[in-house]
Structure formats: C-alpha cells, structure tokens
Amino acid sequence: MSGLAEKKPAEGKAKQKKKAVLPISHLVLLTGLSGAGKSIALKYLEDLGFYWTDNLPISLIPAYLQYLQGTGEEVIRVAVGIHLREGESLSRLQSDYQRIAEWAVHCELLFFEANPETLVNRYQETRRRHPLTHGCTVREAILLERQAMEPVRAMADLVIDTSRTTTPQLKDRLAQLFHEMQVERRQEGELTIFLRSFGFKYGANTDADMVLDGRFLPNPYYDPALRPYNGREEPVIRFLERDGEALAFLDRLQSLFDYLIPRYQKEKKRYFTVDIGCTGGYHRSVFLVEQLSQRLQQQGFMVLLRHRDLHR
Template structure:
C-alpha cells in the first residue's frame, strides 16, 4: 500500500527568552495553559526538528520554546536557533522577559539559589555576564515584558492578553500612560512626552479628577498642540505598521507620559488608542500610574 508523507502545516512558534529570574518558568506555564506545546531545556540544535515534527501530521498547532543561558554551550546559542528556524520557513514570535538588577538579586536571594552564571562570584556577577550574552536578543524581540513591578498574576494576564487567541496578521498595540516621576516604562517601543501641555493639576477645579473624566479630558484635548500631536502620532504609527508586518513584529507598546501619570498622559493615551483602533489593529489602553498618588 502506497503512503504519502504528511504535508507540513503552518504552526505558531513563540520563543521565550530573557534574563534568569525574570519569569520564564511562569511564562512557560501560562503558555502551556493557553494550549501551547512547551519545549524547555533542549539543545537548540534539536528544537527545529521538534518544530518540524509538530508541523508534519501532528495535532500540535502552537509551540512555545524556552531558551536561556543553558544554550550557551552550543555554538551561536539562541541566535543560531532563530536562524535554523528561519531556514525551515518559521519566523518565531520572540518574547524577551527582563527585570531590573535589584529585583533580580532579590528574587535569587528569596529562593536561595545561585545565578546560573555567577560561578565563584556574586549574583550581580552572574547577572552582568548573562546580560552581555543575551542583550543582542533584546533587539530582535517582538514583545518586551519588564516584570520588575509585575506579580505572577500580572504576568499571566499580560501574556493571556497577547496569546489567548491566534492573531494572524493583526497587530496588537498597547498604549500606556505613565508618570515620569515614577520612571520610564522599560518595555516601551515609543515614548511620547505630554508635559508640554498645561497641567490640570494646577487648576483647583480639575486637580481631584483624572484623565478618564470628561472635564479633564476635554480640557487637555482642547489645548493648543494636543490634537496636532495626536495627528502626527497616528500618522507615524500608520507609517511603521506595514514595516512591522513585513518584519513579523505584531506587538507595539507606545508610552505617553506626563509628570504624575494622572491627567495629561491619561487623556492623551485614551484618545490615541481610540484613533489607532481598526479592523487589523487591536488596541489596549492601560494607565500604569493612575491612582498611585
């Protein structure tokens, strides 16, 4: 009886990478719960074969690969893995997880574990060595997730928002308001400064309210330069989105900041999110520092 080889199917491949201690294990569990076949702790040279087998005749449609400093013993490490997948026509979505240095130190101390690369040195030595090794991957990432201020549940929600349903060619944009006095968002692709607009904080009638309230929003959006800036931002995103699609990048984070993240940035972020939403663009608006005062 004559048989024919199974035809390869298009499958979704997500590559989870980043700093040790930044939440890769948690991310892997989330992806497994979302229906992904999770591959962890395999030599990079073996992973393309796993992807091939998944694409040929199996019922697996979504694969999440965890790669970390353990791959350093293989020539080229994670970059080699990406190239090997590309040779098979697979363009993985790269998720890069990171956290601030002090947070990483605290996490390793809390679980009383050594950093994989610290050797006879300190945890900080291990973090520095790893950062030098993985930094090139940050520039290749489709989605940057800084977990410094995220709980396990926050990280789960973040990944569920992105991967809970197949996205196809859709681009997902997160517009995030923030306060400069609390620090820049570490995972933003674009940052816009709204501090050039008059601050409602100095108006006693507006101070108790925030940018989600109509009276504050109307005030901010009526200022000279507000609408024009939003027009330019909208046009800029329209310009770069086709390039993002060509490069396979489907996730974009735009941060809009003011002093405290309560009035101007909130109003501008909400309006920008409303303008950017469309049939092929899924927009989520979040307010990082609202209510923090």
C-alpha cells in the same frame, strides 16, 4: 511449493489511518535573563492553550516540533523556554533561529529582562542561586549574563521588561498578546502596536521602541475637582480637549505614525511599543494613549493598551 499458507490480512481489520501532518500555527520561543519571568510566562501560556516545554536544547527543538506536528491537532500553539547560559547555545540560536521559525506559520522570539536591582531583590527573596554565580556575587553574575545575552536581545521580536511588572500584570500582557482571536486575526507581516501610559515619577520602562513625554500639557491634578478622575473619564477628557494642546499633539503623533508604520511593516517588524508618560501616569498619559488608540484602530491597525500606573 511450500506447504506454508500465504499470510493474508485479517478480514474486517480496519486499516490504520495515518495521522494528518498539520502545520504549527504559532511558535513562541522565550528566552532572556535568569529571574526575569520566563517560567511564569510559560506556565501561563499553558492556560492560553499552548503546548510548552522548558530548557530544551536548541538542537532538539526541530525534533520536538516534528513530533507535535504529527499529533493531528487542528491548531497547535507551542511555547519553548530557552536558557542560554553558554556561548555555544548563544551562537546556536543565532544560527538556527530562521530554520526553527520555518516550522510554524507564525514564530516570535520573546526576550524577558529586568533591571539589576530588581533581579538582585528577586534572588534575595527566593534564596535561589543564580546559575552564573561561580566565584562572583549575584549582581556580578547578572551583569555578566546581560552582556552575554545582548546579541540575542537584539534578535528578539519583542523585549518584555518585568522590572515594574507584577505577576498579574505580566499575565494580563500575555493574555493580550496571545489571545486566540488575536492570533487567528493576525496576518503575516501585520504590525501590532503596544501603547502604554506610565508615570515618570515611578520610572520609565526600558523595552519601549519610542518614549513620548506628555508633561507639557496642563495637569488636571492641580484642579481638586478633577484630581479623582483619570484620563479615561469624561471630566478629564473635556478638560484636555478644551485646552487644544492635547488634540494638536495627537494630530502630530498621528502624522508621525502614518509615516513610520508603513516603513516598519516593510521591514517586517512585528511589534511597535510606544510609551507615553506624564508625572503620575493617571491623567494626561492615560488620555493620550486612549485617544491615540482610537485613532489607530479606526485606521485598521491592531492596537493593545496598558496603563501601567493607573491603579497606584
């Protein structure tokens, strides 16, 4: 028999507890065109309680999520910025997206874009170099990237156009999207409806699923007594309701949405973005968006609002 004493665990030493493995509640993958606002979005999502990392190779995303999953946090919300500048990365995301999405209860792919003129101006203002400017101009690089990214754009759950969006406006939209209570309320397959008013004279957005034109309605702008009031205020509301055309339009829109929404839900569409415009985005479109929102919320739908040009 060996003279070596058998090694016993130290008395009183507590057994090390294994960290619980909890599911990631919300995973957001952010990609899109260079200069369109991904970095701003990532930093703001941190303020909303997201763990975030930027420019992580797609092949390493599962390992990163596995690490976070083992931290024992009760609610883990994760945002990952993805820069897709090479063909291999593009094809990798297309093939791996569903596998990555399985790591979270909810997963969304957001695509940020802006029109070429806006992106050129941003690069001129910041004096940064576009990552694809190898023997070509900034504008040419932007158009090349836009063309290469089209397959990923088509995959996205939500396209966010920042062409006419200031940093505070972008933050406000993200706050609406990812507010903790909204995330907790969201059920699998539930559709979030974005209703946005805008003015045609300031240009239309490019990321809407549907654009509606309210310029056929009588315009309160031409009544000096109504001009200072916007579409959320009582004098304009009474004016448009009294005419009857606005309410008839809303009735038809509600019937259209009653038809469309169940079909979008069946296809597991997560977001439905509807823009309603008038000339200046101050009276008629604001009224229509507010009234339509009330009707849809009464039916139990999750509706988010934005009045793009109300404060111009």
